[in-house]
Amino acid sequence: MTIEQLRGQFPILGEKVYGRPLVYLDNAATSQRPLSVVEKWEQITLKSNANLHRAVHKLAADATAEYEGARQAAADFIGAGDAHEIVFTSGATAAINLVAFCFGEAFIKAGDKIIVSEEEHHSNIVPWQMMAQRKGAVLKVLPVDDNGQLRVDMLDDMLSDGKVRLLSVAHISNVLGIVNPVEEIIAKCHKYGCAVLVDGAQGIVHQKVDVTAMGCDFYAFSGHKLYAAPGTGVLYAKKEWLDAFPPYMGGGEMIETVRWTGTTFAKAPHKFEAGTQNISGTPTLVPAFEIATRMREQSIDSEAVAVKDFVYEALKGNPLVRLFGCPDRPEDKIPLFSFCVDGVHHEDLALILDKMGFAVRSGQMCAEPLMDRFGVTGMLRASFAPYNTMEEAQMFINALDKAVKMLR
Amino acid sequence: MTLEEKKLQVVEDFSMYDEWLDKYEYLIEQGKNLEPFPEESKTEDKLIKGCQSRVWLDCEMKDGKLWFKADSDAIITKGIISLLIDVYSGRTPQEIANDDFAFLDQIGLKENLSPTRAGGLASMVETIKAKAAEAAAEPKAEAEAEAEVLSAADVKELAPLYENVVLALKQVYDPEIPVNIYDLGLIYEININKEHRAYIKMTFTAPNCPMADMVISEAKTSVEDVPGITGCDIDLVFEPAWSQDMMTDEAKVTLGFDVDLDDSQA
Ligand SMILES: Cc1ncc(COP(=O)(O)O)c(C=O)c1O
Numbered sequence: 224m225t226i227e228q229l230r231g232q233f234p235i236l237g238e239k240v241y242g243r244p245l246v247y248l249d250n251a252a253t254s255q256r257p258l259s260v261v262e263k264w265e266q267i268t269l270k271s272n273a274n275l276h277r278a279v280h281k282l283a284a285d286a287t288a289e290y291e292g293a294r295q296a297a298a299d300f301i302g303a304g305d306a307h308e309i310v311f312t313s314g315a316t317a318a319i320n321l322v323a324f325c326f327g328e329a330f331i332k333a334g335d336k337i338i339v340s341e342e343e344h345h346s347n348i349v350p351w352q353m354m355a356q357r358k359g360a361v362l363k364v365l366p367v368d369d370n371g372q373l374r375v376d377m378l379d380d381m382l383s384d385g386k387v388r389l390l391s392v393a394h395i396s397n398v399l400g401i402v403n404p405v406e407e408i409i410a411k412c413h414k415y416g417c418a419v420l421v422d423g424a425q426g427i428v429h430q431k432v433d434v435t436a437m438g439c440d441f442y443a444f445s446g447h448k449l450y451a452a453p454g455t456g457v458l459y460a461k462k463e464w465l466d467a468f469p470p471y472m473g474g475g476e477m478i479e480t481v482r483w484t485g486t487t488f489a490k491a492p493h494k495f496e497a498g499t500q501n502i503s504g505t506p507t508l509v510p511a512f513e514i515a516t517r518m519r520e521q522s523i524d525s526e527a528v529a530v531k532d533f534v535y536e537a538l539k540g541n542p543l544v545r546l547f548g549c550p551d552r553p554e555d556k557i558p559l560f561s562f563c564v565d566g567v568h569h570e571d572l573a574l575i576l577d578k579m580g581f582a583v584r585s586g587q588m589c590a591e592p593l594m595d596r597f598g599v600t601g602m603l604r605a606s607f608a609p610y611n612t613m614e615e616a617q618m619f620i621n622a623l624d625k626a627v628k629m630l631r
Numbered sequence: 632m633t634l635e636e637k638k639l640q641v642v643e644d645f646s647m648y649d650e651w652l653d654k655y656e657y658l659i660e661q662g663k664n665l666e667p668f669p670e671e672s673k674t675e676d677k678l679i680k681g682c683q684s685r686v687w688l689d690c691e692m693k694d695g696k697l698w699f700k701a702d703s704d705a706i707i708t709k710g711i712i713s714l715l716i717d718v719y720s721g722r723t724p725q726e727i728a729n730d731d732f733a734f735l736d737q738i739g740l741k742e743n744l745s746p747t748r749a750g751g752l753a754s755m756v757e758t759i760k761a762k763a764a765e766a767a768a769e770p771k772a773e774a775e776a777e778a779e780v781l782s783a784a785d786v787k788e789l790a791p792l793y794e795n796v797v798l799a800l801k802q803v804y805d806p807e808i809p810v811n812i813y814d815l816g817l818i819y820e821i822n823i824n825k826e827h828r829a830y831i832k833m834t835f836t837a838p839n840c841p842m843a844d845m846v847i848s849e850a851k852t853s854v855e856d857v858p859g860i861t862g863c864d865i866d867l868v869f870e871p872a873w874s875q876d877m878m879t880d881e882a883k884v885t886l887g888f889d890v891d892l893d894d895s896q897a
Contacts, residue, residue, distance in 0.1 A: 578652070601683065
């Protein structure tokens, strides 16, 4: 597949904003949707819309087959051994909250510890704070160094008292764009009996994930950052955890029998999918996985790497730019660049760039503690997807120069 | 310049620019005209919530009018807040509270700003309105707090001053009405403190009176000219609203109202 053919799959990339061609560089916030995803949604909505698991009629059977088919596809996409280890959620946030609640109820007592890293998205901080507060547990923070790399060297010390029950860490931070050494972290944690949740909201997009090889206990991601419909998400959890978890939300679908004397619950994963699910959205994960897989083909990937290298070098070489997230090994960097420009406010830059047709992100990026760590009120972020071309990358660097000149 | 005139002028200024870039450059220039905001005043309570950049806004009430000061760490935001201040500073709380801020749509500021920025603009407008409403709701809280106990001797000394202040107010006219502001019933309260400073609470026949500024400043000068008066502060209030019953009989006659009929109707 060529990059032009790939772009053809994403009609929005041909749009204009303010009369200029759109250059969409906010992929880390949400990606765009390919036609195949839209068509899947349409097909289900127009041809087989029915509630799942509940009726004997043909449409219900079709809808259920699509939905459960997506479960198998998700298991295959991330290398889970068993589709029963896949719980569908409304996104990464919902998946993390599910684990925080259930793990907390089942395994956390007062005085226990939880670790999150300093670079986490609010979605991977707040659920743990809430759980810690409820359970009297203590939340500890694994710091990052000045280059934005996790201080994995500090982990042994933090784990050594044997009180840490769970560590939750981003596979790739949505601010720093560095692939974290999750295998190493997991190995260390498991040595001390500490479970690991990997927040894969960004990782699933930029890495080939194999949860079995990785060895994580939980892996969470959102569909919408991976070209699927918004409101879709996946929680992978090892079967033994899911079986040991109490139910999360109560409602239809997650039960076996309901009597006034008490209710028995369905088995995992349905135990964790209360209420009517995202009937038309979740099956769009299937074409999304397909296109994500195709983007890893050599013809597309080599351009993506070239784009990354070009932007990375250009920004590093600009004396006005302070780039956050520069790993020792350049191959650990993904095409996601958060930076500040000396003497220019990130919001002003984003506004001017917007007027030039570039969609970039500015602000705290849902990671206030990390902003504090680097002593800034916000950053500008350009995050690329494989459908972004070298030409767009060059235009971006030129536009950035122009905007900076205007504002300084 | 009245508020309406000022807004018209801004709309006109902006209409000269077709290109968004020029509009932004104009805003950036505006931002540079902002009076400096003291670093030590950039406190949490003055931060406007809901903006991506940090915006500090402070205001002070002087002579019945609100005066704003602001700053931002982002230059375009600074331009926007500077524009708002240029238009709304030095207006009465009532004028601001009653304004619809529609001129912002006319200059295309809303449509030209990104969603978060438009949100920021909305927060700025909300804050300015809230400050105005606050100021309108409790005019001269400080003066009331200062209310003092007067001795018999004080009262004896102050009584002639009150009479002279009333006489001074009777010299002031709304240029469109041939009755002075006192007999017209526009003066709601007169207070003179031990330092002989006069506090006057007054209204206008309608909230949008175009001559309000002029009349207030004339009243202030007239009162301050009274021998023995050390200063005068005037608060403009619209609660309770003025009505014809508040006029003296003399005024009603002058304006051709039938005195008795009017009473029986009321
Ligand atoms: C690293 C990371 N974690 C979690 C989330 C939350 O994802 P969602 O809002 O889709 O639930 C995001 C999204 O911005 C993210 O980038």
